[in-house]
C-alpha cells in the first residue's frame with residue numbers, strides 16, 4: 194500500500210486514491226481519519242461503523258462539478274452534475290451535494306423522499322426507475338422534479354396520464370427524458386452493465402425504438418422533452434466507452450431533428466466512472482475524461498452542423514466511494530490447513546455481507562489494514578470473513594495481514610462509501626451499522642446504528 198510521510202508530523206498518509214484524503218497512520222501505526230484515531234472512533238461509536246470523511250466528499254463532488262463545467266464551457270455548453278443517490282444517500286449527504294453545486298439523482302420513492310427531506314428543491318431532482326409505481330410517478334410530479342426519466346414505451350402514457358391527473362397542461366408541462374440503451378457493454382461486472390441489449394433498462398437504439406419513444410413524448414402536450422438519457426454501466430475504467438456512447442447519443446439527437454425538426458436541448462450521459470479499490474489501482478482521471486468528452490461532443494456537433502447540447506452526468510461511486518472506511522473489530526482468528534498443506538488464517542470481523550454485499554454479488558475486491566496499531570512485520574496469508582451464517586460471507590478472500598493479528602484488533606476496509614450502506618441488509622437480523630462523519634477533528638453520526646427495537650418494531654407478532 195503506498196504511503197507517504199507527512200513532513201514534520203511523523204505520520205504517514207495513505208494512498209488517496211483508495212483511502213479518504215485525510216487518512217494517515219500515526220507513529221504508533223494507528224489509523225486516523227480527519228484527525229481522529231480509529232480506537233477513539235471505535236470506542237465512541239462501536240463497530241462495525243462506516244466512517245465517512247466529509248472533506249473527501251466535497252473534494253470529489255467539486256472535482257466533478259469543476260472539471261465538467263470547465264471542459265464543456267470551453268466548447269460553449271453547460272453541465273449539470275447529478276449525484277447518484279443510489280450509491281449512498283442520507284439527508285446530510287443530499288445537503289452537501291447541493292451545497293457543492295450538484296443536483297440529486299433518485300431512482301425510487303424512498304430516495305426521492307430523502308432528497309426532499311433534505312430540502313433539495315424538486316427542480317434539482319431527477320427520478321429514474323425501470324418499474325416506477327403510479328405513486329412514485331405521482332409523487333415526482335407533485336414535487337415538480339426537474340426530470341422524470343422514461344424507461345419504457347409503456348411508461349410514456351402513464352406519466353402523461355399522471356401529468357393530466359395532476360392538472361398539468363401544455364402551459365405547465367412535466368419535464369422528461371428518455372433513457373436509451375446504446376448497445377455498449379461496459380462496466381466492472383455483468384450485473385452492473387446497463388446499456389447492452391439483453392437487460393432490463395431503457396429503450397433500445399436499434400430498430401428505431403428510441404426514436405419512436407422520443408417522438409411519442411413529443412406528441413404528448415403535457416410532457417416536455419428535455420432530451421435523451423443514457424447510462425452504460427458502473428465501475429467503468431475505459432474512458433473511450435463514454436465517448437463512443439456520446440457519439441451514438443448525438444447521432445440520435447440529429448436523427449430526431451431530421452425527422453421532426455426538434456433539436457433536443459440536453460443529453461444526460463449518466464454515471465459509472467470507475468474508482469480504485471486496491472493499492473496501485475488508478476481511478477479514472479476525471480479532468481482528462483471531461484476534457485476528452487467535451488472535445489468529442491464538440492467535434493461530432495461540428496460534423497453534424499449542430500449546436501452542442503446541454504450535458505448532464507450522474508456520478509455516484511466516483512464521488513462517495515473513497516470517502517468511507519468501514520471499521521470492524523476482529524473476533525475469531527482461525528488458522529485453517531488447506532488441502533495442499535498450506536495455512537490460511539481466517540480473520541472474522543463483526544460485520545460482513547450485511548454491510549458489504551459487493552464481494553459476494555460482484556466478486557468485488559477490497560483491501561484492509563490493521564487500524565489500531567502497527568502489526569508484526571511478519572505477515573500471514575489471510576481471509577477476512579464476516580459473522581453471517583454463510584460460507585460465502587467473505588469480505589476479502591485473500592490478503593496478507595500481520596501475523597500477530599488478534600481478537601480485539603481493529604480492521605479498516607477503505608473505499609466502502611458507494612453501495613456499502615446503501616445495499617446493506619439485516620440478514621441474520623444483524624443491525625445495520627451507523628454512518629459516522631468525520632471532519633476536522635469532529636465526529637458525528639448522520640445515520641444511526643439500527644437497534645433491536647428497530648428490528649422488532651417491524652415484527653407485529
Ligand SMILES: Cc1ncc(COP(=O)(O)O)c(C=O)c1O
Pocket residue numbers: 277279280298321387424426427428463464465466507508509510511611
Ligand atoms: C441511471 C444511473 N445513473 C447513475 C448511476 C450511478 O453509477 P455510478 O455510481 O457507477 O456512478 C447508476 C448506477 O449504475 C444508474 O443506473
Ligand SMILES: N[C@@H](CCCC[NH3+])C(=O)O
Pocket residue numbers: 279385387427428551555611612
Ligand atoms: N450496485 C452496484 C452499482 C450500481 C448499479 C446501478 N445501476 C455496485 O455496487 O457496484
